[in-house]
Amino acid sequence: MGPTVYVVAFLLSLSVIPMLTESHVVIDVLFFTLLYAFLSTAWNIQSGFCGQYSVGHAAFLGIGAYTTAILYTRLGISPWLGLWVGAGMAALFALAIGFPTFRLRGYYYILATLAVAEVLRTFFLAWDFTGRSLGIAYPLTEDSFWDLQFHTSRAPYFYIMLAFLICSVLISHWIRYSKFGLNLLSIREDEDAAQSLGINPFRHKMAATALSAGLTGIGGALLAQFNLFIEPDTLMSLHVSADILLPSLVGGIGTVWGPVAGSFILQPLSWILRLGLGSDVIHIIIRGILLMVIVAIIPRGVVATVIERYVRPRLIKR
Amino acid sequence: MTGLFTGAVYSLVSIGLTIIFGTIRIVNFAHGEMLMLGMYLTFFLWSILGIDPLVALPIVFAVFFTAGYILQSTLIRPIQKHPIHAQMLMTLGLLLVLQNGAVLAWTADFRRVHTPYTDLTIRLGQDLFIDFPRMVAFLASLIMSLGLYIFLTKTYWGVAIRAVGQDSETAEILGVDVKRVYALTFGLGTACAAAAGTLISTYFPIYPYVGTTYIVMAFIVAVMGGLGNFLGAFLAGLVIGVVETLVAFGVSPLLRQTIPLVIFLLVLFFKPEGLFMIRLRK
Numbered sequence: 001m002g003p004t005v006y007v008v009a010f011l012l013s014l015s016v017i018p019m020l021t022e023s024h025v026v027i028d029v030l031f032f033t034l035l036y037a038f039l040s041t042a043w044n045i046q047s048g049f050c051g052q053y054s055v056g057h058a059a060f061l062g063i064g065a066y067t068t069a070i071l072y073t074r075l076g077i078s079p080w081l082g083l084w085v086g087a088g089m090a091a092l093f094a095l096a097i098g099f100p101t102f103r104l105r106g107y108y109y110i111l112a113t114l115a116v117a118e119v120l121r122t123f124f125l126a127w128d129f130t131g132r133s134l135g136i137a138y139p140l141t142e143d144s145f146w147d148l149q150f151h152t153s154r155a156p157y158f159y160i161m162l163a164f165l166i167c168s169v170l171i172s173h174w175i176r177y178s179k180f181g182l183n184l185l186s187i188r189e190d191e192d193a194a195q196s197l198g199i200n201p202f203r204h205k206m207a208a209t210a211l212s213a214g215l216t217g218i219g220g221a222l223l224a225q226f227n228l229f230i231e232p233d234t235l236m237s238l239h240v241s242a243d244i245l246l247p248s249l250v251g252g253i254g255t256v257w258g259p260v261a262g263s264f265i266l267q268p269l270s271w272i273l274r275l276g277l278g279s280d281v282i283h284i285i286i287r288g289i290l291l292m293v294i295v296a297i298i299p300r301g302v303v304a305t306v307i308e309r310y311v312r313p314r315l316i317k318r
Numbered sequence: 319m320t321g322l323f324t325g326a327v328y329s330l331v332s333i334g335l336t337i338i339f340g341t342i343r344i345v346n347f348a349h350g351e352m353l354m355l356g357m358y359l360t361f362f363l364w365s366i367l368g369i370d371p372l373v374a375l376p377i378v379f380a381v382f383f384t385a386g387y388i389l390q391s392t393l394i395r396p397i398q399k400h401p402i403h404a405q406m407l408m409t410l411g412l413l414l415v416l417q418n419g420a421v422l423a424w425t426a427d428f429r430r431v432h433t434p435y436t437d438l439t440i441r442l443g444q445d446l447f448i449d450f451p452r453m454v455a456f457l458a459s460l461i462m463s464l465g466l467y468i469f470l471t472k473t474y475w476g477v478a479i480r481a482v483g484q485d486s487e488t489a490e491i492l493g494v495d496v497k498r499v500y501a502l503t504f505g506l507g508t509a510c511a512a513a514a515g516t517l518i519s520t521y522f523p524i525y526p527y528v529g530t531t532y533i534v535m536a537f538i539v540a541v542m543g544g545l546g547n548f549l550g551a552f553l554a555g556l557v558i559g560v561v562e563t564l565v566a567f568g569v570s571p572l573l574r575q576t577i578p579l580v581i582f583l584l585v586l587f588f589k590p591e592g593l594f595m596i597r598l599r600k
Contacts (some may be wrong), residue, residue, distance in 0.1 A: 018454030119579045281418040299404045
């Protein structure tokens with residue numbers, strides 16, 4: 001199991017935190033840290049393992065959130081069911097986009113993901129069914145597991161998110177070390193060579209994007225339940241897609257633990273800056289600068305580089 | 319007509335994007351932000367110094383050519399040998415910084431440039447009116463595109479840009495200063511976007527997120543024309559502009575951006591090399 005054991009153990013150990021503090025701020029920041037670790041893990045399956053870089057994962061996030069919210073507010077269907085429908089919708093959508101674009105290489109998929117996310121956002125802004133720019137607000141209920149709403153204590157959100165994150169890490173680990181995952185890696189490294197060995201790149205890419213989008217859809221549903229309000233601009237803008245891919249980049253693209261490690265560096269930092277500076281844009285600017293600096297100096301990711309340089313040589317010496 | 323006018327501006331933005339891609343092999347996500355900054359520069363030249371946007375055009379072009387030149391030398395050059403995702407993330411980071419920097423500096427409010435001709439329309443027939451600012455933008459875009467075309471085909475640096483785009487190593491062997499060509503191209507592409515910003519500022523509101531609106535269209539146009547293809551981008555820009563306007567008036571304004579996307583995906587599927595296969599040759 002290697003490093004995955006430590007990641008899971010670390011995450012499990014976090015479960016004591018809600019017992020130590022009642023502070024809503026702490027729990028909320030932790031929730032977002034876990035959420036983005038989860039989303040980035042999902043992104044990493046497609047982009048990190050398979051090398052199909054997406055800058056439009058906010059689209060899948062939005063689809064998951066809107067499906068769950070619409071099913072609940074219009075039809076009274078529990079978010080626990082809506083979540084899976086949302087995941088399915090996101091996966092189907094990813095397949096629909098992947099079908100024309102995965103036959104091509106490199107930039108075309110990247111550009112398509114960007115365009116699709118933007119158009120979906122503008123479409124939701126214009127569509128009555130999705131509540132236009134007003135979005136969808138949930139009717140508030142009392143604390144209820146079935147309705148997935150918790151007000152008196154935020155801890156249940158935290159535990160639910162933690163459970164989903166651990167599941168996603170295990171899925172990511174399973175993929176990374178399965179034959180399927182090795183096929184994905186080989187496609188990333190050299191698509192032609194992979195194909196000559198009998199791997200069907202198109203099918204593998206489709207499977208990876210469907211899985212990745214489905215998980216992202218679940219993340220969107222959980223985010224909607226947490227905020228109890230959704231709206232296209234905050235949910236599906238380009239900077240949301242950037243937020244999703246950043247943890248992987250900082251932690252280490254293509255590793256199981258990278259997205260989690262990255263999120264635990266970025267999210268708390270971002271929230272401290274946001275709350276400390278009292279500005280809604282400065283933390284985005286700082287993240288942009290961080291992105292550029294990381295790409296220019298250590299394109300393999302902060303944590304991956306640190307481990308490569310300092311931790312591994314020491315282990316080998318022993 | 320409006321479609322053709324809008325389309326010419328799309329062409330200009332996309333030409334900037336496509337020459338950058340064709341030569342440097344980098345997709346510049348921050349391209350739309352150059353347009354946005356060009357609009358703001360036009361706005362401040364107009365509001366503080368009282369300079370008319372049309373007079374400001376060469377100033378904006380020169381400023382952003384220099385800015386692009388410096389940007390390429392400092393930020394883009396070090397990552398040029400990095401994998402695709404690294405380049406993409408670099409320009410994405412630049413986009414986040416510029417866009418939100420603009421929010422921080424100038425707030426998210428809409429601004430407008432008001433010139434004596436902003437509300438001027440020309441009557442051509444019974445029900446046929448033409449917005450004067452749009453027509454000016456159209457003509458200026460056409461002239462600039464033509465100028466660029468001549469520059470790329472007739473001058474030393476233009477030919478060098480295309481040579482590097484085709485095969486940078488051979489070009490280098492033959493004595494072309496490739497590094498300078500890269501910076502030059504990026505400056506030129508950036509200036510195109512900023513100039514387009516100046517041209518639309520006479521009729522389009524100025525706000526920090528305006529770049530996103532145009533960059534999506536620019537990508538669609540550039541891909542449709544065949545990434546790196548100058549004439550293709552020019553023609554595809556006009557086509558998309560017309561389609562968008564026809565949809566807005568004929569079907570529904572809400573689907574303005576959706577239909578071009580559908581076309582975009584169809585093009586990707588059936589003709590990924592682009593609709594217009596006319597190559598730029600001497």
